[in-house]
Amino acid sequence: MKVSLTSWPYVVPDKLLKACGDDFKSIRNSVQDNESNLYHFQGDNTDLFMVIRSEGSEMVVVCVGGEGIKEAGQYLIENAQKLGFTSIRYHAKNPAVHRLYSGYGFGGEEVERVYKIALGGK
Structure with missing residues (x-):
């Protein structure tokens, strides 16, 4: 698998935009200000973008868009351990995403639910 650290693209791929x-x-x-990093994972069954940041000893997956989370997730776990992270956190608005990730060994336990209150606008 090829993993590339990349800058924010001028033309944003639909899979990243949707994520x-x-x-x-x-x-x-956050990516442009170097608070987070954008990675492009590519392989036989993988073509996805992932935005990641760190919070102390925790790796935070901000968003994922594309195909191949099974392969990319395992790669992420292995490299997070090598880099000394003690945990990986991600938020999933849809419970089906957590079930899918769990089937690939990238599920984890639910530790919080996140709610958002829109104030005007959309």
Whole structure:
């Protein structure tokens, strides 16, 4: 598998745009301000983008878009351990995502639920 650290693309691929959802601008700004990193995972069954940041000893997966989380997830776990992280955290709005990830060995336990209150606008 080839994993590339990349800068925020001028033309954002649909899979990344969809993964960012309503948080597109803040995620883009976080990558552009070097608070998070954007990686492109490519392989036989893998073509996905992942935005990651660190919070102390915890690796935080901000968003994932594309195909191949099974392969990319295992790669991520192995490399997080090598880098000294003690845990990986991700948020999933849809419980089906957690079930899918769990089937690939990348599930973990639920430790919090996140809620958002929209104030005006959309």
